[in-house]
Amino acid sequence: MAKMIRKNYLMAPGPTPVPTDILLEGAKDTIHHRTPQYLEIQKKAIDGCQYLFQTKQPVYILSSSGSGAMEAAVANLINPGDKAISVNSGKFGERWGDLCRAFEADLDEIKLEWGSMVKPEQIKEALEKNPDTKAVFTTLSETSTGTIHPIKEIAEIVKDYEAILVVDAISGLLAQPLKMDEWGIDVVVTGVQKGFMMPPGIGLISASEKAMKVINENKNNKYYFDLKAYAKKYPDSPWTPPINLVYQLAKSVELLQEETIEGLWERHELMAKATRKAMEAMGLELFAENPGNVLTSIKVPEVVDGKKIVSFLRDNWGVTFAGGQEHLKGKIIRIAHLGYMSQFDVIIGISALEMGLKKFGYDLELGSGVKAAEEVFIKAGV
Numbered sequence: 001m002a003k004m005i006r007k008n009y010l011m012a013p014g015p016t017p018v019p020t021d022i023l024l025e026g027a028k029d030t031i032h033h034r035t036p037q038y039l040e041i042q043k044k045a046i047d048g049c050q051y052l053f054q055t056k057q058p059v060y061i062l063s064s065s066g067s068g069a070m071e072a073a074v075a076n077l078i079n080p081g082d083k084a085i086s087v088n089s090g091k092f093g094e095r096w097g098d099l100c101r102a103f104e105a106d107l108d109e110i111k112l113e114w115g116s117m118v119k120p121e122q123i124k125e126a127l128e129k130n131p132d133t134k135a136v137f138t139t140l141s142e143t144s145t146g147t148i149h150p151i152k153e154i155a156e157i158v159k160d161y162e163a164i165l166v167v168d169a170i171s172g173l174l175a176q177p178l179k180m181d182e183w184g185i186d187v188v189v190t191g192v193q194k195g196f197m198m199p200p201g202i203g204l205i206s207a208s209e210k211a212m213k214v215i216n217e218n219k220n221n222k223y224y225f226d227l228k229a230y231a232k233k234y235p236d237s238p239w240t241p242p243i244n245l246v247y248q249l250a251k252s253v254e255l256l257q258e259e260t261i262e263g264l265w266e267r268h269e270l271m272a273k274a275t276r277k278a279m280e281a282m283g284l285e286l287f288a289e290n291p292g293n294v295l296t297s298i299k300v301p302e303v304v305d306g307k308k309i310v311s312f313l314r315d316n317w318g319v320t321f322a323g324g325q326e327h328l329k330g331k332i333i334r335i336a337h338l339g340y341m342s343q344f345d346v347i348i349g350i351s352a353l354e355m356g357l358k359k360f361g362y363d364l365e366l367g368s369g370v371k372a373a374e375e376v377f378i379k380a381g382v
């Protein structure tokens with residue numbers, strides 16, 4: 001057969017597909033940022049972010065990817081020599097450790113096997129050992145494995161200490177329940193190229209009053225990401241903001257607010273459930289200890305070349321999944337159901353995986369995964 005047209009399907013946990021309405025917002029004329037017209041758009045974007053973070057605290061817009069917001073959190077909280085605790089059970093928890101070391105924290109890193117979930121008691125033990133800890137750095141959804149950490153329970157514990165609780169919700173926000181104020185989380189960071197359905201380029205960060213006190217007293221060297229500068233100018237920006245991306249953010253939050261935060265959690269939960277049921281029906285084993293709504297990670301069957309199948313699906317059929325990182329390269333496949341995704345996107349992903357696995361020598365009944373997912377959707381009445 002002649003070469004077929006290739007349509008692209010982004011099914012990796014960031015960047016995620018961008019709806020046309022959001023893409024078009026970015027094409028509007030760039031206006032000057034020190035104007036009431038621009039400020040109105042930025043305020044709309046911020047209002048929406050506050051709702052989506054479930055906070056009344058300011059949300060600051062940074063010109064960076066999510067890691068920039070992570071760096072801002074560490075740079076603004078940690079003086080050299082300050083005690084910090086971080087949870088490392090995957091690539092992104094590891095990043096908290098790298099950042100803490102870069103800013104010379106006295107770090108107690110809770111190292112777990114990749115894919116496992118931290119137990120709230122482990123945080124309590126670490127805090128009991130060092131009650132003068134400045135900050136605890138955790139991850140809502142560990143994207144390298146798909147594991148969800150019990151943030152609500154961790155917040156219950158950290159509340160009783162001086163420490164600031166910082167949560168990397170870069171992939172988890174919007175897909176996975178998180179209520180910043182109600183749960184008592186001090187700092188939440190995210191990036192817009194995941195649940196917000198946007199092109200990359202904005203990092204978001206919000207801090208509680210307890211955290212702002214620590215931030216105001218922090219003596220660490222920093223400049224561009226000094227949150228005091230952002231607080232002083234708020235809701236305006238200290239530097240030139242990413243103007244056209246902020247247009248897109250205003251559109252994104254409008255679309256997300258229409259769906260409501262509970263609706264977003266529910267949709268992502270349903271997509272995840274259908275995917276897990278499909279994997280089970282295909283005889284595949286899940287990888288993560290406490291898999292969530294962001295992505296489903298599966299162990300690659302023995303007979304299949306885990307690296308080749310991921311690049312084959314991407315380069316030949318246009319379906320981009322994520323493989324494993326570091327020592328998990330070739331061992332797991334991560335199927336995202338994050339952001340601009342409906343039940344039929346999930347079906348496409350499952351079908352592509354079925355066909356790909358079959359092609360790479362894994363014995364399965366074609367349609368078994370698709371059928372299982374369809375049954376979940378029909379039962380849910382969507």
Ligand SMILES: *Cc1c(COP(=O)(O)O)cnc(C)c1O
Nearest residue numbers: 065066067092141143170171191
């Ligand atoms: C994507 C991701 C990051 C990194 O964000 P960048 O936008 O690539 O800098 C950090 N943490 C988690 C949990 C992520 O999913």
